[in-house]
Amino acid sequence: MSIVNERVNVGVVGATGVVGETFLNLLEERGFPFGELRLFASEASQGQTRTVSGREYPIQVLSEDGFDGLHLVFFSSGDDISRVWAPKAVAAGAFAVDNSAAFRMDPEVALIVPEINADLLPARNKPAIIANPNCSTIQLVVALQPLAKKYGLQAVRVATYQSVSGAGRNGIEELFNSTREALEGEEPSASAIFPAPIAFNCVPQIGGFNEQGFCTEEVKIMNETRKILRLEVPVSAFTVRVPTLNGHAEVAWVTLAKTVHHTEEIENCLASGEGLEVMRSAPKATNAVGQSPAAYPTQAMVSGRDPVYVGRIHRDLHDPATWLMWIVSDNLKKGAALNGIQIAERIFDIKPQ
Numbered sequence: 001m002s003i004v005n006e007r008v009n010v011g012v013v014g015a016t017g018v019v020g021e022t023f024l025n026l027l028e029e030r031g032f033p034f035g036e037l038r039l040f041a042s043e044a045s046q047g048q049t050r051t052v053s054g055r056e057y058p059i060q061v062l063s064e065d066g067f068d069g070l071h072l073v074f075f076s077s078g079d080d081i082s083r084v085w086a087p088k089a090v091a092a093g094a095f096a097v098d099n100s101a102a103f104r105m106d107p108e109v110a111l112i113v114p115e116i117n118a119d120l121l122p123a124r125n126k127p128a129i130i131a132n133p134n135c136s137t138i139q140l141v142v143a144l145q146p147l148a149k150k151y152g153l154q155a156v157r158v159a160t161y162q163s164v165s166g167a168g169r170n171g172i173e174e175l176f177n178s179t180r181e182a183l184e185g186e187e188p189s190a191s192a193i194f195p196a197p198i199a200f201n202c203v204p205q206i207g208g209f210n211e212q213g214f215c216t217e218e219v220k221i222m223n224e225t226r227k228i229l230r231l232e233v234p235v236s237a238f239t240v241r242v243p244t245l246n247g248h249a250e251v252a253w254v255t256l257a258k259t260v261h262h263t264e265e266i267e268n269c270l271a272s273g274e275g276l277e278v279m280r281s282a283p284k285a286t287n288a289v290g291q292s293p294a295a296y297p298t299q300a301m302v303s304g305r306d307p308v309y310v311g312r313i314h315r316d317l318h319d320p321a322t323w324l325m326w327i328v329s330d331n332l333k334k335g336a337a338l339n340g341i342q343i344a345e346r347i348f349d350i351k352p353q
C-alpha cells in the first residue's frame, strides 16, 4: 500500500482510555503526519467524538472492514481485544503497535523500545505486530541500556511504586472516590480495581500471583527486560501500587560487571543515554527536609514529561559493584503512548516537530 503524500492513515483502538487519550494528544503535539484518523472504543462510547488538531472524529466500534486503508493502528484496549484484532489490522495492511501484553513474549514479535532495539523493526513495506513493552519495563531498560553497554550488567533488582493511572481510567476514579470517602470518615469499601483499598495505602500486588509468589507485573518486568536488552541477566522485580495519580517510580539495584569508583562516572554514563535525564546528587549531604530543593525526580514532577528521569544514584555499602538509583517516568507517555508513537516514527521515518 502506498502512502499518499507521505500521510499515514492511523487508527487508535481504545481511543477513549487514558493511553488512547495520550496517543491523540501526542499525534497533535508531535505533528505526526496523519491523513485519515479512525478512533475505536467499546459500544459504550458510541455517539461520542474526540477532537484532534481542531477536527472532530467519531468513536467507532471495531468491525471486520474497519482497518481497510489504514497504514498504522495503535492498540490500547487490553490483551483480549489485541489478540483478536491486531492480526486483522496486519491482514488489512497496517502496522499494529500493541500496548497490551498479548504478543510481548512471542518470539516472532519484536518488543521495541526505539532507543535500544529499533534495529529489530521490520521494513516499512512489511506490516507486522510490534509490541510496546510494559510501562515499568520501559523506564527500567532506558536507564539500564547505557550502563549495560559501558560496564556490562551482572544482575538487576527492582522495586516499583506505580501510580493508579497504570490501571486505566477506572484506577484514577477509584483513587479519587476512595480518598473522598476516607476523608469523609467512611469505612473503605472493597475495590473492584485494586486488590486492597488504595486511598492512603500501598498495595504490593499488581495482577495475579504465580506459584512462586510473583505477580503478573513482576513477571512481565523480569521477562521483558531480558528480551529487550538481549541479555540473559538475572532480573528480580517486586511491584507495588501506590496512591499517586500518574508516573511510575522504581528503585533499582544494578550490579555491574566492571568496578566503577565514582558516582559521577555512573551519572555521566546515564546522562549519555538517549531519552534519559539525570538529576545529579546534591554536592553536600543533607539530612533535613527543606534544607535544599529536592535534587531528585518525583512522580508528580515527571507527569506530563517525555524523558525517563534518574536520581539518587549511589553505591551499595556492602557490594561495591552494585549501584542504587531512583528511576521515574510518565507511564502514559514513555511507558505507553510516547513509546508507541516513537516506534511509528521510526517505521515511517518521521521526524517529530
Ligand SMILES: NC(=O)c1ccc[n+]([C@@H]2O[C@H](COP(=O)([O-])OP(=O)(O)OC[C@H]3O[C@@H](n4cnc5c(N)ncnc54)[C@H](OP(=O)(O)O)[C@@H]3O)[C@@H](O)[C@H]2O)c1
Pocket (backbone or CB within 6 Å): 013, 014, 015, 016, 017, 018, 019, 020, 040, 041, 042, 043, 044, 045, 062, 075, 076, 077, 078, 079, 081, 099, 100, 101, 133, 134, 135, 165, 166, 167, 168, 169, 170, 331, 332, 335, 336
Ligand atoms: N495505563 C497505563 O499506564 C498503561 C501503560 C502501558 C500499557 N497499558 C495498556 O494499554 C491498554 C489500555 O490501558 P488504559 O490504561 O488506557 O485503559 P482504560 O483507560 O481503561 O481504557 C481502555 C480502553 O479500551 C476500550 N475498550 C474496552 N472494550 C473495548 C472493545 N470491546 N472494543 C474497543 N475498545 C474497547 C475502552 O473503551 P470505552 O471507553 O468505550 O470503554 C477504552 O478506550 C491496556 O492493554 C493496558 O495494559 C496501559
